[in-house]
Amino acid sequence: MLVSHWRTLSVTSLTTVALLLAAPQLEAGLVIVEPDDFAAGTNISNAFAGVTLSAVGTQTGGVDVFSVAGPHASTGSFVFGHDPTVLDPFDWTRLFDYAQLKATFYKPTDFVSIDIVGLNSTSSFFSGRLQAFNSSGTSLEIASANALLFAGDVKTIAIHRPQQDIAYVLASGDTDFNSLDNLQFSAVPEPSSLALLGIGCAAIAVRRRRRR
Incomplete structure (x- = not known):
């Protein structure tokens, strides 16, 4: 159950990061x-x-x-x-x-x-x-x-x-x-975009640590 939940979180985080990077934004x-x-x-x-x-x-x-x-x-x-x-x-x-x-x-x-x-x-x-x-x-x-x-x-x-x-x-x-x-x-850039990007990157980092 925990593994399934984590996989869902990881996929969601990766999707969020991908969307943020693909969306047209005013860059710093x-x-x-x-x-x-x-x-x-x-x-x-x-x-x-x-x-x-x-x-x-x-x-x-x-x-x-x-x-x-x-x-x-x-x-x-x-x-x-x-x-x-x-x-x-x-x-x-x-x-x-x-x-x-x-x-x-x-x-x-x-x-x-x-x-x-x-x-x-x-x-x-x-x-x-x-x-x-x-x-x-x-x-x-x-x-x-x-x-x-x-x-x-x-x-x-x-x-x-x-x-x-x-x-x-x-x-x-x-x-x-x-x-x-x-x-x-x-x-x-928009503060909300930075926050979401940070959350996504943090989730990816945690996932990598758990794999070790």
């Missing part, structure tokens, strides 16, 4: 949200695991985010845009909230970065910013790209937190001088 590590993964004009608002992209502000014309061709990019040829037909950069000034890129994470994270890309020969010392918020909408931290970025120049700005409390971020360049590219964030 760095997630790269890259417009170059899609053709120009593609709506990429929900194209990446673990994050939803949206356009916010008074001059967006909609909430969707697109992969658009830019004269300069930090990787490849495409950057983030809120117009599928032309490069209309995400831009923000200290006086006007024109358009910002919002990235909302499925699970809070502790690291986010984005590239600020210079578009033309005109520049300003304030060239972009990244602002992190918790799930209650409270601002946690602001990182600014305080550098003169001319055509083709790139500066990566990032926010590191001691705990996973970043629910979403807002990112923007300065007026029409800069564009956004190459968003990255850290992710962890």
Whole structure:
């Protein structure tokens, strides 16, 4: 009776592990949200695991985010845009909230970065910013790209937190001088999946010990 029960447990555990390994999951590590993964004009608002992209502000014309061709990019040829037909950069000034890129994470994270890309020969010392918020909408931290970025120049700005409390971020360049590219964030797998995987692996280990 005990042997029969143990065999059932072992088979169940092995099946659980197999299903977990086969199921599509957000793996631990760095997630790269890259417009170059899609053709120009593609709506990429929900194209990446673990994050939803949206356009916010008074001059967006909609909430969707697109992969658009830019004269300069930090990787490849495409950057983030809120117009599928032309490069209309995400831009923000200290006086006007024109358009910002919002990235909302499925699970809070502790690291986010984005590239600020210079578009033309005109520049300003304030060239972009990244602002992190918790799930209650409270601002946690602001990182600014305080550098003169001319055509083709790139500066990566990032926010590191001691705990996973970043629910979403807002990112923007300065007026029409800069564009956004190459968003990255850290992710962890679902705790329930880790627990089940641990149970399955523990059962397999016990079974091996009992065989000895």
